Amino acid sequence: MFARLKSCGRHIALQRTLDVDGSRNYPKPAWQLQIWDWQNSTVLNSVLSDTIPSPYHDLIEFCFLGNDRLLVVTDSLKLYSIEDMSQTPQFLACFQLPIPLxxxxxxxxxxxxxxxxxxxxxxxxxxxxxxxxxxxxxxxxxxxxxxxxxxxxxxxxxxxxxxxxxxIPWNLWGPSNTxxxxxxxxxxxxxxxxxxxxxxxxxxxxxxxxxxxxxxxxxxxxxxxxxxxxxxxxxxxxxxxxxxxxxxxxxxxxxxxxxxxxxxxxxxxxxxxxxxxxxxxxxxxxxxxxxxxxxxxxxxx
Structure with a gap:
């Protein structure tokens, strides 16, 4: 299992990768992201999770974009709003990459x-x-x-x-912004x-x-x-x-x-x-x- 801890402003996020049950009893890698608002609560507020696309098992990263947005990197860039921590992070957009990183x-x-x-x-x-x-x-x-x-x-x-x-396909957002x-x-x-x-x-x-x-x-x-x-x-x-x-x-x-x-x-x-x-x-x-x-x-x- 792999873990990574990051913070930004009032938010703390813990990323974990772990194996979950897959088909035919083969474990399947998955990622989980737990997010806290440490200024206003000591209780876990939000959890994001998903499986990791094969064969890119080392492909998972995340970063905060200010105090209200979170970007998760898998085989694409997934953007979430974390402005309201009483709810599960709101999915905003998915930006496709030309190749997985x-x-x-x-x-x-x-x-x-x-x-x-x-x-x-x-x-x-x-x-x-x-x-x-x-x-x-x-x-x-x-x-x-x-x-x-x-x-x-x-x-x-x-x-x-x-x-x-x-x-959002790479050719619509990527070349002009990267x-x-x-x-x-x-x-x-x-x-x-x-x-x-x-x-x-x-x-x-x-x-x-x-x-x-x-x-x-x-x-x-x-x-x-x-x-x-x-x-x-x-x-x-x-x-x-x-x-x-x-x-x-x-x-x-x-x-x-x-x-x-x-x-x-x-x-x-x-x-x-x-x-x-x-x-x-x-x-x-x-x-x-x-x-x-x-x-x-x-x-x-």
Whole structure:
């Protein structure tokens, strides 16, 4: 059995995977999500559960989108409202993925999705790389090989009343609201607001990282002011869908962003962690001569 605990604001959620009775006495993997409102009640309020589609038994993840929405990742993205914790979470929409994600992990920005109007006015007056508070990102990483999905959260809030009636195909929501990256080896990723920091291995040697800072804020794209490269053209990666037969899939994405590549290169053995905030990039490098210490590079942006 596997368990994962997450919290956001007044909510705590415990995810478990377990085996349930299946056909012909074979156990069938299932997931269960228990959700509490710890501020207003100590009693379990809500439970979500379902079976895990075969053969993707390692495919289950979830994340909070603010204080009133929950996103569950299985072979698709399922969105629920948790605004009223006296009831079972309300199913809002199902967003289909081009292929199921394997060994998936969710990365949310460090800052909150919700911002006040006063904060909005302050941030609009700041420079090009400042996040637009009306536009946030979430990131899913999938292994074998490493695939990074950057998704604009606006798609999870601009829903019509019939969204829950039928799954929304990838080609209707995905390309314009996502940017998908692929790396043959492990890459590092950190997300803050509208900015994504990624360390990719060099394509010729694979023993060094190049660090890319990407800003997906509409303000950054429209007010570039000569800094960085604006990327608006669609990108495409190829993948394989394994079902009853092997099928080649082309995944196109086109969410625009501004890209800045740091000049320095970093040894893959040394670069342990990367992260960023509003003003700086932080790169933690190992010191193999003194394992108890390391080097922290701080870069203003």
């Amino acid at each position: 394997s060994d998936v992990h969710c990365h949310l920005p460090l800052d909150d999705i919700e911002h006040s109007s006063s904060q909005l006015q302050m941030q609009i007056q700041q420079t090009m790389y400042t996040s637009d508070p009306t536009h946030r990102l979430l990131c899913f990483t999938s292994s074998y090989p490493t695939t990074v999905y950057i998704i604009s959260t606006r798609i999870f809030f601009n829903l019509d009343e019939i969204a829950a009636a039928t799954p 940017r998908v990256f692929r790396s043959p080896f492990q890459c590092k990723v950190h997300i803050s607001g509208n900015r994504v920091l990624q360390a990719f291995t060099m394509p010729d040697t694979h023993d060094e990282y190049k660090v890319h800072m990407m800003d997906f804020s509409p303000l950054a794209v429209s007010n570039r002011q000569g800094l960085g490269q604006v990327v608006k053209e669609p990108s495409m990666i190829k993948d394989t869908l394994f079902t009853l037969k092997t099928e080649k899939v082309e995944i196109t994405s086109s969410l625009p962003y501004v890209k800045v590549i740091l000049d320095s290169k970093f040894d893959v053995r040394d670069l342990h962690h990367i992260w960023l905030d509003k003003d700086r990039v932080y790169l933690l490098n190992a010191n193999w001569d003194s394992p108890q210490s390391g080097r922290l590079d701080v870069i203003d942006i």
